[in-house]
Amino acid sequence: MLRTRRPALLAMLAGFLVLASCSPGPTFPPAAGRADYQIGGAYRPDDDVAIVIRDVADTPVAGRYNICYVNAFQTQPGTLPRWRREHPGLVLSKAGAPVTDPDWPGEALLDTSTPANRTAIVSVIGKDLERCAQAGFDAVELDNLDSYLRSGGRISPADNAAMAGLLARRAHSLGMAAAQKNAPEIGDAGRRAGLDLAVAEECQVYDECDHYTRLYGSRVIEIEYTDNGVRAFEQACRARGSRISVLLRDRDVVPRGRRGHVARWCS
Numbered sequence: 001m002l003r004t005r006r007p008a009l010l011a012m013l014a015g016f017l018v019l020a021s022c023s024p025g026p027t028f029p030p031a032a033g034r035a036d037y038q039i040g041g042a043y044r045p046d047d048d049v050a051i052v053i054r055d056v057a058d059t060p061v062a063g064r065y066n067i068c069y070v071n072a073f074q075t076q077p078g079t080l081p082r083w084r085r086e087h088p089g090l091v092l093s094k095a096g097a098p099v100t101d102p103d104w105p106g107e108a109l110l111d112t113s114t115p116a117n118r119t120a121i122v123s124v125i126g127k128d129l130e131r132c133a134q135a136g137f138d139a140v141e142l143d144n145l146d147s148y149l150r151s152g153g154r155i156s157p158a159d160n161a162a163m164a165g166l167l168a169r170r171a172h173s174l175g176m177a178a179a180q181k182n183a184p185e186i187g188d189a190g191r192r193a194g195l196d197l198a199v200a201e202e203c204q205v206y207d208e209c210d211h212y213t214r215l216y217g218s219r220v221i222e223i224e225y226t227d228n229g230v231r232a233f234e235q236a237c238r239a240r241g242s243r244i245s246v247l248l249r250d251r252d253v254v255p256r257g258r259r260g261h262v263a264r265w266c267s
Contacts, residue, residue, distance in 0.1 A: 026177035027138055028196060029065045031218035034265050035245040039069045040253035051221065051245060053141060053199070056128050060136045067179060067199075067221075068132035072125050072167055073144035073160060077106035090121050092154055101150055109147045113155045118163040126170050133174035140171050141199050145190070146183040157186045165193030179221075184211045191215045202228065204236040213244065220244040225251045226262050233264070241266030 029035070033050030042058040052060070053067040060066030075083050075091070080098060083091050091108050092099040098108035111117050132140050145164060148155045160183070168178035177196040184203075197219035203209035205228050212220045222244060224233040233248040240246060248264040255261065 024175050026172055026175060026196060027065075028177055028219055029067070029139070029221070029245070032241070032243055033065065033245055035221045035247050036263060037221075037223055037247060037249050037253055038255070041255035041258070043256040053221070056131055060138075065139075066137045067139045067141050068129075068135070068137035068176075069141045069143060070125065070128045070132065071107070071144060072128075072142040073112065073147040073163070074101055074104070074107040074109055077104070080106065080108050083108070083110075087120065087124060090117055090124070092151060094152065094154070099151060099154070101144075101147075107144075109144075109151055109155070111155065112147075112159040112163045115162075118159070118166055121163065122166045122170060125167065129167070129170050129174055129176070133171075133176055137176060139177035139179055139197065140167075141179045141181055142167055142195075143181045145181050146185070149185075157183070158189065161186045161189035161193055164190055164195060168194035168196070180212075180216075184208045188215055197221070199223065201225070202232070204232040204239075209236070209240060213240065218243055222246045224248050227251045237266035 029051045034048055035051035035053065036045045036049045038052060038054045042054050045052050045061060045064065049064065051065045051067065053069055054060065055069045090110055092111040101107045101109065110121050112121065129140055142164060145160055148157050148160055171178040178194065180190040180195045180198045182201055198212040198216045199221045200209065200212045201223045202225060203212060203222055204224055209222060222236055224236055226248060230248065236246045246266050248262060250260050250262040252260060
């Protein structure tokens with residue numbers, strides 16, 4: 001019986017290999033394409049916008065390069081009770097209480113300090129990546145990669161870089177690119193882990209932009225914010241606006257039509 005079934009089994013395996021080799025790899029955003037950062041709420045982008053970044057709960061825009069925002073290293077607001085109930089060992093804690101982001105009190109840090117934890121977290125966050133892929137996004141933005149800065153030394157840049165590598169591989173398996181979000185402290189670890197591009201906030205203000213362009217070339221989306229004034233944005237445009245995507249946004253990234261909305265690009 002086994003000998004008679006072997007040719008069929010080999011044929012089946014060959015078919016799987018052909019399908020795997022034909023699965024599309026990730027694509028990358030157009031260099032210096034106009035990018036609109038819409039994680040605070042979706043709205044119709046201008047016709048000349050080439051790249052749109054939206055929350056995992058939103059839908060991509062036809063005909064644009066779409067990046068899916070995923071809170072990969074902290075819990076989303078409102079989800080902490082579920083994490084503590086279903087995955088209590090994956091939430092970073094101090095004296096039995098979750099360690100939260102001081103700027104975003106509803107977000108608790110995920111404990112990436114062990115290989116087992118990282119694998120378990122990716123199995124949960126991976127569902128968001130699948131949701132992005134099924135919706136038709138081209139890439140994922142992995143936010144809060146810098147959560148180690150808020151951990152009191154309980155997790156390290158190396159811990160988060162290792163998990164970023166797992167997330168990048170998962171994204172690639174789904175046909176999407178993976179973006180490093182901020183976190184210049186990890187050096188080239190993100191690039192070595194397989195991240196493909198960068199979303200860099202306020203890199204002109206903090207003199208970090210060269211770090212990202214050295215690692216990712218033209219695959220950098222720079223976002224400056226209005227509460228720093230417009231000078232940093234104007235300097236960024238002069239320095240890099242012809243090579244990478246540079247955007248000025250209001251700090252709360254509110255949708256168009258809402259009070260305070262600002263979205264400007266290099267002229």
